[in-house]
Amino acid sequence: MVKIKQLSIFLTNQKGRLYNVLNILAENNINIRALSLTDTSEFGILRLIVDNPDKGEQILEANNYTLKTTQAIAVELEDVPGGLVSILKILNDNEINLNILYAFTQDYSDKAILFLSIPNLDFLIKILKENSISLVASNVIYNL
Amino acid sequence: MFWDKNTECMEREEINEMQIIKLQKTVKYAFDKIPYYHKKYTECEVFPEDIQSLQDIEKLPFTTKDDLRESYPFNMFAVDLDEIIEIHSSSGTTGKPVVSGYTRKDIHNWSELLARGLTDWGITSKDVVQNTHGYGLFTGGFGLHYGAQKIGATVVPISTGQTRRQIQLLNDFKSTCLIVTPSYGLYIAEVAKEEGFNPQDMGLRVIGFGSEPWTEEMRQRLQDSFNAPAYNIYGLTEMMGPGVAVECHKQNGLHIAEDFFYPEIIDSETGKQLPENTTGELVLTNIEREGMPIIRFRTKDVTSLNYDSCECGRTFCRMDRITGRTDDMLKVKGVAFFPSQIEKALLKVTEIEPHYQVIISRPNNLDEIELQVESTPQLFSDDVTTLIKIRDKISDYIKNEVGIKVKVTLVEPKSIKRSTAKAIRVIDKRNLH
Numbered sequence: 001m002v003k004i005k006q007l008s009i010f011l012t013n014q015k016g017r018l019y020n021v022l023n024i025l026a027e028n029n030i031n032i033r034a035l036s037l038t039d040t041s042e043f044g045i046l047r048l049i050v051d052n053p054d055k056g057e058q059i060l061e062a063n064n065y066t067l068k069t070t071q072a073i074a075v076e077l078e079d080v081p082g083g084l085v086s087i088l089k090i091l092n093d094n095e096i097n098l099n100i101l102y103a104f105t106q107d108y109s110d111k112a113i114l115f116l117s118i119p120n121l122d123f124l125i126k127i128l129k130e131n132s133i134s135l136v137a138s139n140v141i142y143n144l
Numbered sequence: 145m146f147w148d149k150n151t152e153c154m155e156r157e158e159i160n161e162m163q164i165i166k167l168q169k170t171v172k173y174a175f176d177k178i179p180y181y182h183k184k185y186t187e188c189e190v191f192p193e194d195i196q197s198l199q200d201i202e203k204l205p206f207t208t209k210d211d212l213r214e215s216y217p218f219n220m221f222a223v224d225l226d227e228i229i230e231i232h233s234s235s236g237t238t239g240k241p242v243v244s245g246y247t248r249k250d251i252h253n254w255s256e257l258l259a260r261g262l263t264d265w266g267i268t269s270k271d272v273v274q275n276t277h278g279y280g281l282f283t284g285g286f287g288l289h290y291g292a293q294k295i296g297a298t299v300v301p302i303s304t305g306q307t308r309r310q311i312q313l314l315n316d317f318k319s320t321c322l323i324v325t326p327s328y329g330l331y332i333a334e335v336a337k338e339e340g341f342n343p344q345d346m347g348l349r350v351i352g353f354g355s356e357p358w359t360e361e362m363r364q365r366l367q368d369s370f371n372a373p374a375y376n377i378y379g380l381t382e383m384m385g386p387g388v389a390v391e392c393h394k395q396n397g398l399h400i401a402e403d404f405f406y407p408e409i410i411d412s413e414t415g416k417q418l419p420e421n422t423t424g425e426l427v428l429t430n431i432e433r434e435g436m437p438i439i440r441f442r443t444k445d446v447t448s449l450n451y452d453s454c455e456c457g458r459t460f461c462r463m464d465r466i467t468g469r470t471d472d473m474l475k476v477k478g479v480a481f482f483p484s485q486i487e488k489a490l491l492k493v494t495e496i497e498p499h500y501q502v503i504i505s506r507p508n509n510l511d512e513i514e515l516q517v518e519s520t521p522q523l524f525s526d527d528v529t530t531l532i533k534i535r536d537k538i539s540d541y542i543k544n545e546v547g548i549k550v551k552v553t554l555v556e557p558k559s560i561k562r563s564t565a566k567a568i569r570v571i572d573k574r575n576l577h
Binding site: 008010011012017038039040042043044045047064065066067068070099 | 518519520521523524525526527528531532553554555556557558559
């Protein structure tokens with residue numbers, strides 16, 4: 001499995017909102033693997049990759065959050081200057097417009113991890129594989 | 145000063161004698177010419193000959209806004225269209241709009257009503273009247289226009305908006321009378337100050353205001369801003385337009401033109417007439433209208449009638465300023481609408497009804513309306529661009545339905561306070577009552 005479950009949560013752009021949602025996850029022992037925030041002046045979307053997405057979803061729904069689960073994939077890239085650019089070039093050459101991208105480094109390897117998402121995820125996977133980009137399995141991500 | 149002293153200062157007895165004759169004539173005319181009345185009165189078994197006194201008006205059924213809507217567009221007209229020289233229409237709140245038709249004589253009479261009011265305020269042919277009421281289907285613009293022209297004043301038909309231009313013309317044309325909604329008047333004063341003018345030095349002598357809920361405190365602010373007295377005008381499209389009642393310079397109630405309208409106050413629950421000086425729903429009857437006589441129209445406006453003599457010398461009864469509505473109609477920026485229209489527009493976008501709340505405020509003397517919508521899973525998209533599109537779509541649908549721009553805000557679920565009984569759909573922070 002290379003598809004990773006991602007939680008997208010609607011938040012009002014107001015003081016304390018991010019804290020509240022993260023606090024609920026913390027209290028329920030959900031560990032966040034990666035986080036990205038998109039915001040407008042009024043509202044924002046918080047995207048999370050967590051160790052237990054099903055539990056996370058359940059808890060947030062029980063706490064009246066509006067959320068959607070979407071899928072993303074993770075690719076490994078060299079943690080060197082130009083690492084990210086090399087991936088983006090492939091996407092650009094194939095005219096893929098990214099919806100979501102976030103990157104982070106971790107200590108399980110010397111690589112950086114990049115999360116990508118577009119509506120047609122299978123196409124993205126195909127293109128990346130054709131270009132010999134290695135994808136990280138979902139269970140590896142959940143258990144980082 | 146009087147425009148038509150003989151009429152405006154008639155004795156009560158004379159007024160009542162005139163009214164019963166006009167009422168009998170109107171009921172017969174409507175019964176003969178308009179199928180709606182013929183059918184309704186026949187069903188209620190009440191006929192023109194049953195109207196022997198003014199009290200007998202209670203035998204007649206009410207006419208409601210729904211009745212008028214069902215007659216869309218021209219079924220309430222008593223004359224052929226070739227005799228109608230002008231048509232106005234309400235903004236079409238909740239479904240079909242209400243159409244009002246005027247013969248040449250009706251337009252003449254309408255001008256008369258406002259000529260009386262403006263003359264009392266001291267407006268003469270020497271004055272320049274800057275009319276910021278909207279020109280078009282809305283009755284506000286033209287009603288004031290005709291009245292001011294009738295007395296020979298110079299009319300500046302600038303209509304609503306273009307605030308900087310308003311200020312420029314106030315200065316350049318030396319306008320002496322300004323016709324505004326109270327909130328727009330205050331806004332003009334505000335902008336004038338920003339532009340470096342002192343509104344008190346602009347030479348305004350009189351302000352006429354209407355088509356919006358107001359308080360005495362707002363009037364005071366309006367008067368202080370321009371250093372000129374401000375008088376209220378009441379009217380509604382269904383009955384004619386502005387001028388049904390106009391406040392005299394004593395500022396102690398609006399004189400109803402009783403030779404054109406027969407007023408009643410009723411208990412809106414029981415439909416029974418209430419005595420003078422008692423607050424209830426205003427019911428009006430056109431007793432002198434060719435194009436479209438409306439009998440016992442339920443205005444849903446809450447006020448009271450006072451028949452005491454007025455210091456100004458006019459004998460027509462006075463109504464209090466409108467202190468409320470018997471329904472949930474809202475007036476924002478001069479536009480009337482119902483919360484149900486917002487709901488209707490929302491449903492078109494979202495299919496299922498989200499929890500929402502309308503918040504009306506007046507931050508800089510101008511009405512603002514915000515619609516907060518709770519984001520449901522159906523509304524929510526994992527994409528900011530889509531969310532903004534949804535938000536703008538809601539705003540567009542409402543603009544279409546209601547006619548005014550509404551600021552739409554998406555908020556988190558359960559963030560709008562629930563009340564135990566009925567959902568609070570509207571919070572009006574303007575503090576109007």
